[in-house]
Amino acid sequence: MASSGLNPGFLMALLAGSAEFFGGVALMLGILARLSATMTAATMAVALFWGHWGKGFFLSDHGSEYALALLSAKVALVLMGGGRYALDNYFLNSGFLTGERHEP
Secondary structure, three states, rough: OOHHHOEEEEHHHHHHHHHHHHHHHHHHOOOOHOOOOOOOHHHHHHHHHHHHOOOOOOOOHHHHHHHHHHHHHHHHHHHHOOOOOHHHHHHHHHHOOOOOOOOO
């Protein structure tokens, strides 16, 4: 990442890679969906404006098309949340986090 102007390069690559990996795993499982979508959206916004902006729009020219699509999907997840089948809802409704037990 230092070659693109983000210094220190190793630290920036570690932060971006960790946010994308752990945020992606959390999004797949539906754990802290809004927080993990915010982390990955911030990473994608940096990639969009730092790496893809000014190269045109289309992906064939390394433009901003794909990064913009990913950013808009992450912003939608931030606004809408994880949905009905997210593990967050299961933990909250089952009493797992509060210690309360609900009989079926």
